[in-house]
Amino acid sequence: MGRWEPDAQNRLREAALSLFADGGYERTTVAEIARAAGVTERTFFRHFADKREVLFDGQARLQDAFVGAVTGADHDAAPLAVVAAALDAAAAHFPPERREFSRQRGRIIAANPGLQERELLKLATLTDAMTEAFRRRGLAEPAASLSAHTAVVTFHVAFTQWTAPDEQRSFVDLCRSATQELRALTAG
Amino acid sequence: MGRWEPDAQNRLREAALSLFADGGYERTTVAEIARAAGVTERTFFRHFADKREVLFDGQARLQDAFVGAVTGADHDAAPLAVVAAALDAAAAHFPPERREFSRQRGRIIAANPGLQERELLKLATLTDAMTEAFRRRGLAEPAASLSAHTAVVTFHVAFTQWTAPDEQRSFVDLCRSATQELRALTAG
DNA sequence: ACGGTGATGTCATCCACTGACATCACCGTA
DNA sequence: TACGGTGATGTCAGTGGATGACATCACCGT
The missing domain is CATH 1.10.10.60 (Homeodomain-like)
Structure with a gap:
């Protein structure tokens, strides 16, 4: 002791x-x-x-999961497949038993502009790290940035839904359906 | 007196x-x-x-220009045309004689994470206001959000270029070429 | 001449944050 | 066993951002 x-x-x-x-x-x-x-x-x-940081320090582990998935993906995998793998890796950080915690945290952040600022900074940092990871895979600009943004935006959308009051679906499912929606939009 | x-x-x-x-x-x-x-x-x-706000309070007028352009556009104008009109309205805020000021301000912000946080918040707020303006035009989601994001991201990219050390082109030109690049990307 | 108004000054206070230094259980080693 | 290093914590003093309450006084309209 x-x-x-x-x-x-x-x-x-x-x-x-x-x-x-x-x-x-x-x-x-x-x-x-x-x-x-x-x-x-x-x-x-x-x-x-x-x-503020007491509400955000988990972000480091999340970023490692994201970047690790990109780095560890097959060398010839298509960017969108890599994005999907990264989202799956991220989803592991949000099991059902963590949902209530995330909801509470989300309410606190929503009530304070300073905390929203910090959240935006964390997302931007995550996007930068992802861009760098995609570049290391040999992806050129602007494809690297676009892939990174795609991953982070999709994650953010899914996370926001996951913490919505009456939402029941799992985080993985929400990531999948957000990806589908984005695919449909960009195909149009 | x-x-x-x-x-x-x-x-x-x-x-x-x-x-x-x-x-x-x-x-x-x-x-x-x-x-x-x-x-x-x-x-x-x-x-x-x-x-921090002493470096950002001009944002209010910029946002008015953006939103005003969207609100004042022809009722049947296509979203991308409205985005272009908003960018033109915004460009009026950045004449050549303001460039050196913007460069100095940019260097200060780049050197301080707290100021970058604030900048992200301003861009997010601008995006929200634009989304609302597009909605008032009758645009449904997710087209409203996407149009707003398109306008703000394009503006941000062009602004960043405009304040780069050796850049010579005008803000309007940079907006136009950023728009072209985005069009080419999304057409691919 | 006079009272209202608005921009500013003055003063006191709170709280986030930092640097410098002290403490002391623990751990490895002689 | 004794002993010196280490690391997490405590203690204390201080800085600077931010806010509330109240005073001041040129200006302006009546």
Whole structure:
């Protein structure tokens, strides 16, 4: 047993989400989150670059999944097939038991412009990383950018649907149907 | 003559840009900007919602130009023609004499992630406003969103080129050629 | 002459965030 | 067993962005 309770980062994340859901993002101070997690404010900022980041740090693993799928795809796979593989890899991060968490998080973000800003930045960063991965596969511009955008936009659309109030379908299914819709649109 | 020098907002904007360019965005305090403009820090926050906003408040007029062009277009004009009209209206905001200003502003934004966040939010807001304008023309989804995205992405691409170091072409020309490229891509 | 208005100043305060330094359980090693 | 290094945390002081409350006073219309 360590000198302190282990897993401070997780405790901070959970305390933050719960306090944000209760009292709103702005009215919750970092000091309150830290106290709820049993650490000091200073420790919060050792685990998260800023107050917003406590809601977004999972993005790193998601990005690894996306990029890993692109990098690991067959060398001669068509770009759209690679996009589909990346979406499947991403979908693994969103099992049914995580849906309620994602809904709560989505409500918090929707209520705060600053958090929406951060979300846009994360999506843009993800798109850049994907563009780079497609380039490493030998794809030229603008095909690399377009493929990356396709993957990220499709993911975003599917994720938004997945967290909608009465939505029942699985994340994988929503990705598939978003892909189908896009295919139909661009074929027109 | 007023009790104070007129046009405090412009003085603040200009002082901010010049100080940011000199010493960097982060190392410049709002108090310094206010002092350079001959007002107090409190007055800065009466003109701009936050420190970042001093670099982005022109966006409101740009958005009006975009939306106005969509609203004022012929009732039976094709979506792509409306997009072109919106781009022409936007281009009027970027005459040659504004290019150096835009380049400087671009360098400041490129050096600071927080400012990039804000830029993404502005583009997203613009896209939403355009989507709404297209809807009011009777366009259904997803055509409304796609048209809005087309306009905003094209604008962004052209603007980025326009502020590139050695670029000579006019903003209108860059919009036209970006539109052509997109047309070629989607026709493929 | 006079009261209303609006842009600004002044002051106090909150809170996000950072740097510097101290603490101390744990772990590997002599 | 003793001992020195390591890493996660605590403590403390300070900076700067942002906001609310209230005061000031040139200007303007009546």
